[in-house]
Amino acid sequence: MTKRTKYYSELIADYSKPELVANELAVELLRDAEIYISQRHDVLPEVTSEYSLEQVEQENKHWWPTHCEALRQGRGDISAGEYANSIVYLCADGYFYGKIAATNKQVNRWAILAQPSITIVWPIVMFNGEVVYCEWNCFDDETNQVIAKGNETLLRRGHRGACYLKCEQLSFYRDVYTSDQLLYWLRR
Secondary structure (H helix, E strand, O other): OOHHHHHOOOOOOOOOOOOOOOOOHHHHHHHHHHHHOOOOOOOOOOOOOOOOOHHHOOOHHHHHHHHHHHHHHHHHHHHHEEEEEEEEEEOOOOEEOOHHHHHHHHHHHHOOOHOEEEEEEEEEEEEEEEEEEEEEEEOOOOOEEEEEEEEEEEEEEEHOOOEEEEEEEEEEOEEEEHHHHHHHHHHH
């Protein structure tokens, strides 16, 4: 039998289960997210001995809980800020180049995933240098129905480079297109 892995053992918060983090920690994570966004360079930084893959991986591990909390809180402004200006976003709908195109594609998805009474969890997250891989699912807090699930691979060159490639597979089982009422909940 293979050993089971607890993917959040080295991270500040555990988003593998539906329990919310403490309010103080949530505030701290959102503040950290804004700090990380402010460190992003317009040009993708090179990996060098001064900015190594080990440092990038550590920064990605610090970033991950901020990413999860921003999505749970409906902070589309933070989620959009996590993208490099030249992001390439690949999904079943096609490919989207640039921060504006990727953000416009994501806005309905963010609203669905962050709506009241829906909880998103990421039971699996793995890091390798600038690669972040996760599997996620969203469920209705009242009915326990899974409304969406998926996985994504992100190339994120730490805080300086932000997310510059996102490959995503997702399946929506309900609420495929969001209403204006749900878009209200998403902070943009």
